[in-house]
Amino acid sequence: MSTRRYRQFYLALVSVLAAIAVFYTSFPAFADPKELEDIRAAIKAKGGKWVADVTPVSELTLEEKRMRANLDLDEEAVLALAEPNPDTMGDTGTPDASLDWRNHSGIGYVSSVKNQGGCGSCWAFAATAALESQVLLYTGGTIVPPPTDTINLSEQILVSCSGAGSCSGGSPTSASTYIKTNGLPVEPCFPYTGTNSTCSNACANWQGSTYKILGWHNAATSGSPTVDDIRKGVFYYGPIIAGFYVYNDFYSYHSGIYSYSTGSYVGAHAVLVVGYDDAGQYFIVKNSWGSAWGEVGYFRIAYSEVAGHSRFGYFSVAYDGYPGGAPAPLPEPPCSYALSPTSKTFKSPAGSASVSVSCGTSCDWSVINGDSSWVTVTPQKGSGSGVVNYTVAENMTKFTRSTTLNIGGVNHTVTQQGIKATGKPVR
Numbered sequence: 001m002s003t004r005r006y007r008q009f010y011l012a013l014v015s016v017l018a019a020i021a022v023f024y025t026s027f028p029a030f031a032d033p034k035e036l037e038d039i040r041a042a043i044k045a046k047g048g049k050w051v052a053d054v055t056p057v058s059e060l061t062l063e064e065k066r067m068r069a070n071l072d073l074d075e076e077a078v079l080a081l082a083e084p085n086p087d088t089m090g091d092t093g094t095p096d097a098s099l100d101w102r103n104h105s106g107i108g109y110v111s112s113v114k115n116q117g118g119c120g121s122c123w124a125f126a127a128t129a130a131l132e133s134q135v136l137l138y139t140g141g142t143i144v145p146p147p148t149d150t151i152n153l154s155e156q157i158l159v160s161c162s163g164a165g166s167c168s169g170g171s172p173t174s175a176s177t178y179i180k181t182n183g184l185p186v187e188p189c190f191p192y193t194g195t196n197s198t199c200s201n202a203c204a205n206w207q208g209s210t211y212k213i214l215g216w217h218n219a220a221t222s223g224s225p226t227v228d229d230i231r232k233g234v235f236y237y238g239p240i241i242a243g244f245y246v247y248n249d250f251y252s253y254h255s256g257i258y259s260y261s262t263g264s265y266v267g268a269h270a271v272l273v274v275g276y277d278d279a280g281q282y283f284i285v286k287n288s289w290g291s292a293w294g295e296v297g298y299f300r301i302a303y304s305e306v307a308g309h310s311r312f313g314y315f316s317v318a319y320d321g322y323p324g325g326a327p328a329p330l331p332e333p334p335c336s337y338a339l340s341p342t343s344k345t346f347k348s349p350a351g352s353a354s355v356s357v358s359c360g361t362s363c364d365w366s367v368i369n370g371d372s373s374w375v376t377v378t379p380q381k382g383s384g385s386g387v388v389n390y391t392v393a394e395n396m397t398k399f400t401r402s403t404t405l406n407i408g409g410v411n412h413t414v415t416q417q418g419i420k421a422t423g424k425p426v427r
Helices: 002-026 033-045 060-066 075-080 121-138 155-161 172-181 229-235 248-252
Strands: 049-052 097-098 217-218 238-245 252-258 264-278 282-286 299-302 316-319 338-340 343-346 351-358 364-371 375-378 381-383 388-390 400-406 408-417
Touching: 033 049, 033 248, 049 264, 060 264, 075 364, 121 155, 121 172, 121 217, 121 238, 121 264, 121 316, 121 375, 155 238, 172 316, 172 338, 229 238, 229 264, 248 252, 248 264, 338 408, 343 351, 351 400, 364 375, 364 388, 381 400, 388 408
Parallel strands: 252 299, 343 408
Antiparallel strands: 049 252, 097 264, 217 316, 238 264, 238 316, 264 282, 282 299, 338 351, 351 388, 364 381, 364 400, 375 388, 400 408
16 A cells, blocks of 8 residues: 555544544443343342433442432431420321322422532532421412422522531531521522532622521431331421432432332432322432432332331431521622723714613613713613713814713713814814
8 A cells, every 4th residue: 555545544544533432422421231231120120119211310430429429427326316306386186198298289398409410418408408398388388380489598508608518528417507597598699509619609698688497306206217207207397308328229210119229339318308108108209419310300219218228217307497587688789880882082073972881680870971061971871781872072172182971980981082283173
């Protein structure tokens, strides 16, 4: 083969390989098909009632999976010292045979499913979701369908300000104590970043506008929680926080009633129990892995897992209610204004121009005209983003003149040249 043909063959081969590389890297790295087959086979062999499939988290690395189940394992020891709370909300009567707080007589008391991402903050999401449900229970919830959020509180405050944990894991009980004492503001005050961030990034004076709880207590009546303890906690107090052990098969959960089938232990995880069904022998649980996972972000788990591999609810926390009253509104952020352009130069003849004003919708502004003898402005005030138009009169002198239009505290400089010494205007 000649050198020229060899070079052509080589370049063609490189092009083909590059195209193949682009094709394959444009798709996610799918989990090992054999692993999924093994899980499905184990479910069938054990008579499981759930479906395994490829999910948004089943394809993650082991370390990435651990970050989504990174609960502080000391929670069980903490709760062992916490006494059960007497009937703060009227712990009387027999629990119903089934309950789903997402739709209870046409009213929803559960906020939308969220996604903790690659930050080990399940503890913060579970505690925040429990608080959101307490507020909804107090305020009457929201009509479903459609599931419209009436409350969305900031998990990032817990991650960055509470000292209860970080993206490396944390404590739902410590977070709950923080919520009781300090409360949480609305999400826009400190939007979730999926990082540790710093508390100074939260909106100013957020501590004066928060939602709190009256208190929290161990849902167990004695020792480790039982199925009946969890059922009663959900029935008497609303959605409750629960911890459980996560095994590798759980990441492939697609639908059905989960029970352990196969796989190694990955980590502990905090979630929100929002309902139960005695006939089906399962709990209904809100997760924090996004709505593309599981049953639109939820999963059902068998009662048998309370004493099984998952130890579901090995710790469980019930909130004692919302104290009522709307928190003080957060102060409006100071208005900031931007002008475009910030200057304009005219020659001596009369002319016109405009300035774009950018600001918040509730921000008012007015124009301070530095020299109205030769600059005419309209409009002279406004609210929200808009446009200021102005005209300049002909400059019949040989001197350049200049003035400013101060709009919302920002200057727009107007300059106009004079006529030449010959008396002819500058064109």
